[in-house]
Amino acid sequence: MSTSGQHQFRYTQTPSKVLHLRNLPWECIEEELVELCKPFGKIVNTRCNVGANHNQAFVEFADLNQAINMATYFASSSEPAQVRGKTVYIQYSNRHEVVNNKGPGDVPGNVLLATIEGVEAGDVSIDVIHLVFSAFGFVHKVATFEKAAGFQALIQFSDVETASAARESLDGRSIPRQSLSPFYLWKYLLPDHVSSCNLRISYSAHRDLSIKFQSHRSRDYTNPYLPVNPSAIEGFVQPAVGPDGKIKEPESNVLLASIENMQYAVTVDVLHTVFSAFGTVQKIAIFEKNGGTQALIQYPDISTAAVAKDAIEGHCIYDGGYCKLHLSYSRHTDLNVKAFSDKSRDYTIPNSTVWQNSQTASMFPGNEFSGGGAGPTWYPNTQAGRPPFVSGPSTFPGQTYSQSSVPAYAAAADFSVMQPGQISGASQPPRQHNMGPGGASHPGQPPYNG
């Protein structure tokens, strides 16, 4: 019988620690709400730009009395609450908490994360990004990178206010095709083939970016003396031209391996074993790209990488044409990888005993081969401090190994092409190992074809 509102005024003033603010300017940002409200108490959450006109907001105080303080203050004040000169009307909200307005990217900070939609990394230069964001204040640092989300940039400002202004102004807008500014050389900011490039801007959790080099991917405008990474300056270094006139890709200490015909899982440990034959492997990362599996393998220097590349290129990890490796030089010079995950390793991290135990446990299940007699001549670069393949809980506890069934790491021992000593015999066809990978890591897989 009754309808809502029958027993109460429509807008009762039941106190709530959430205040409802109206008549805000459309562009009102959270900082302005905070400035207005924080004299009265601790703000635990806000929601701004509410409603079709973006002119309402909610502010939640930690304590009810703080909200009452603010509401009663402005109710009796001769000076109304104002934001940008507009009078703001304040009442208690009919709810008692502000619902989740904020994802991780909505927590204001001085560093912005910009996703540039619809472009490839090469389409928008770091100079253009710098130009666009410099309109709001001094840009300290810029770092760009490619992620699954697309081409992204981190832009570091001095303070939250500047970053917020840039975000409010640029989020959802497109980088203009042309710059009308007479002060910059870039007349055209975008290549012709880019039809649109919307900016999606959120806040980064970073406060201070760590820029190691000035390069086409990263800049530190506060430190002009930061070393330039020559291999990373696009266009500065002409690509080397080989004797055949073809452009050679610039060399790098990091190799990019594409794994073809990957019938069997290729783990970080398998790659480490294979690539360690040529020098210390510092880091490994495995990832999927274009439906295939790729890996980055980092050596300390280019020469080691070059030797490994020439020796391994085109060869298979496993007999039968499985897991064929194609190598090129990566553009990376220093990988940023998790120290220990199923897709990456950082072997440079000292005191790595924590993960070494689990590594040996998962990769070298038996201790049959840890004896001195099985000295790993096939493993010429055993790292100092690295324990032998000690016993550990087996991943395959029920499995026993016969003489002919060899753990996976032994495959490399038979992988004669991997021996550095044979690199000079360039014309020698690779003698692949005689074991299928099922022997160790895939008990159900076809047996080796020895």
Add this chain to the structure above:
DNA sequence: AGCACA
């Protein structure tokens, strides 16, 4: 100038 659609 009057309550959020995640």
